Amino acid sequence: MTVTEKATTQKLTLVTMTMMVVGGMVGAGVFSLPRRFAEETGVIGALVAWTIAGTGMLMLAFVFQNLAMRKPDLDAGVYAYAKAGFGEYLGFFSAFGYWASACVGNVTYWVLIMSTVGAVVPALGDGDTVLSVVLSTVGVWVFFYLIQRGVKDAAVLNRIVTIAKVVPILVFVLLALFALDPAVFADNLRGGTDVGSLFEQVKGTMLITVFVFLGVEGASVYSRHAKRREDVGRATVLGFLAVFAVFASVTIVSYGILPADEIAQLRQPSMGGVLEAAVGDWGMVLVSVGLIVSVLGAYLAWTLMAAEVLYVAAKDDDMPRFLRRTTHGDVPFAALLMTTVLIQVVLIVTYFSADAFNFALDLTSALSLIPFLLAAGYALKLAVTRESYTEQPRGWGRELTVAVIAVGYTIFLLVAAGPKFLLVSFIVYAPATWLFVKARREQGRRLFSAPELVILAVSIVGAVAGITALAAGWISI
Template sequence: MSQAAVPVTDREAPPPAKLSLFTLTAMVVGSMVGAGVFSLPARFAEETGVAGALIAWAVAGTGMLMLAFVFQSLAVRRPDLDAGVYAYAKAGFGEYLGFFSAFGYWASTCVGNVTYWVLIMSTIGSVWPELGDGDTAVAVVLSSVGLWAFFWMIRRGVKEATAVNRIVTVAKLVPILMFVLLALFAFDTGVFADNLRGADYAGSLFSQVRGTMLATVFVFLGVEGASVYSRHAKRRTDVGRATVLGFLSVFAVFASVTIVSYGILPMAGIASLRQPSMAGVLEAAVGTWGRVFVGVGLIVSVLGAYLAWTLMAAEVLFVAAQDDDMPRFLRRANAVDVPVPALLMTSLLTQAVLIVTSFSDDAFDFALNLTSALSLVPYLLAAAFAVRVGTRAGPRAAGGGTSRREQAVAVLATLYTAFLLYAAGPKFLLVSFILYAPATVLFVMARREQGRRLFSPRELVVLAVSVAGAAAGVVALAAGWISL
């Protein structure tokens, strides 16, 4: 089949399918339940005990619920914005910050895909030592082969893989639910009590909670899944309902996985487990078959999730190019409607980060934390836009001014995402700037193609901040002040 590139806009697109509340809710659940949940036991045990974990989930659950309510409110108040997070940032704060939001969301998806390969290799590494924790040279080579195999498969038109998605959904949920049930049967109240206050290596309760925040952000990525497909909903109000229902379902699962693990092994023992740590906890509870059971479910789940998130990442660049916020070459698609240039850029960034992780102290934690840090800018801008809509509803805002409840929710969501930026610390913020600043080249290319002025005075301020942050990040890495 010919792979000649032709713009999608030159072909008549079929009418969008209309999605029910159940389907939209399933999209939210499917978007959020990925590799992160399999890593939760060790990620939490590295930082805190039961008390800190309960507080952390209460904070994260409340904060992310506020963010979910923000997407629910914006779906109703601004029905004209149907491209999700990226559209809100652009409408609220201009094209340049909208561009940063699109790029950050795309980059976080690419880096998140790296965690999938690291987890797969680490899982196989338990029986093939050459793969280590997913960060050895052999692991990177095999991950790269898989990465480009997916590129060529998707390029040939694997876009509507409904059968694969059904298998993936089962592979995700069955091992997780089985883990919770089996862990409850093996639950040791004495071990749980010993883990209540945490271990000697944990710091103050505040620092413990802060240390878990990026992990909670990572597992909740995808809470905006329904808003991405909002234009396909049968009823606009279903978008917000699906977001909240999906979030509450997943929140219950994530918190359960974390808490029951403290009743199986001492906190230090959980923290020392190789990723995916859920497999190690289940092995301690029921024997070797528990590790194999979780490992097989994880590999199937992660491969399917990788397919879905790679398509989503390419779609973000494609939509931004159609809106003239990315260069025109990114709006090209081949004869089977796959945006190949956007897909190629997605694969290239994933490959680059995959190589970088081999130089990090902990490949999985580095990729997870960087994914979370990159996603915070789009989330913060979306929440701040909701505050603007609440304080001065624009002419397109549906239903007039927002209620006091909606305004309070938007403020809380903004404060929460700002706290997450603080919790991320300077290391990952500076590394994020190293990615953000060079991306401005794409913005400049788009402006030149349109014959427009490159930067407004306000945009020059944003450019200066991003370049200064990138320069500080490079100096900090070179001087050894921060490390990967």
């Protein structure tokens, strides 16, 4: 048995995988919820938005749970399901898109940390100054070094950090409930002065809800490390339900502390500004400390997940062979290095963005939508064709309904995202094809089939349109 094989025998338990799901979802997004929601909607719109997002994401959680049981031979969830359902090229795009989404999402963590400290050190600004980029760069490469300790060690550390970071968030909810002013809450029912129709309000919150729920698929990504296969689905649902309750609570109680227009003007992390208004300066300190712990924990989880996706895709011959390299601790070294490099590149790009945090956040959400849609589409395909239901017919009707709702929800998210981030996503997706081409050449295979050429053409046209739109000023970052 090789060293790597020995490492992979150290399997993850249900509790550890649930903590990884929670750790992946509870990151930068939750601390920005009050302002992002107040910019778009009030209490009523927020309740509708969380109902839609909660239902849709719960269906996606069920999709991953069902697929984990129906297709136990497929590892690295999102990528593997897209490939099995729709072919190698779309599977490649799913793997790359999910990986890129994780990398861009990790940039939001550094931006928010620097913005938090920037309240005390003005030179850091809102996380978009030269100094903040330099310090973030140091952090990025320090984590690269630490993560090489191994998947098992990092998973256990993530479990500890997850507990530590959830506590301040729960304290925020309890303190905000205690300080809640019914009159302020009532005034915020319909939102601030600049909100649109209820539909527009809800649509405006969709990308942030996608962002905060990214990580719901975390257990399926680590399915190859699970002690018991059924724990993958259980961890997914348990982690989702716990985090959904926390996210919705953070949003709603904030409307009882300050008028929506004031919340919309708060500096990020806006949760700190809300708690400061409720209990004084120490509230901002509490949230700031909790944020730094939370974000660093989420960064750890997402860096691991991103590298894992590239590694498994390489083992399946859908990425170049160099991405298969692992360390003695079962860490995919080459994939981890490539992940860190992309994080570094995007970090530099955000310096030139008008709003670094929101740009990275929304792009993260947009990049994840295609992988989610393909995974939900595969579940729907299995139900419609009844593949795998001959021997296990139980649950067909329920799983068909779940898949239909999940597909409908992800299509709605694509519409809500709008053309801007879809075009920017194509700019990211199209150049990645060189990795697919390299993998095919290594295997001595034909580069593209006829259907794959159509997909390639669509991605190139989308990328050209995105670049043209940026150059002409029709869209901006």
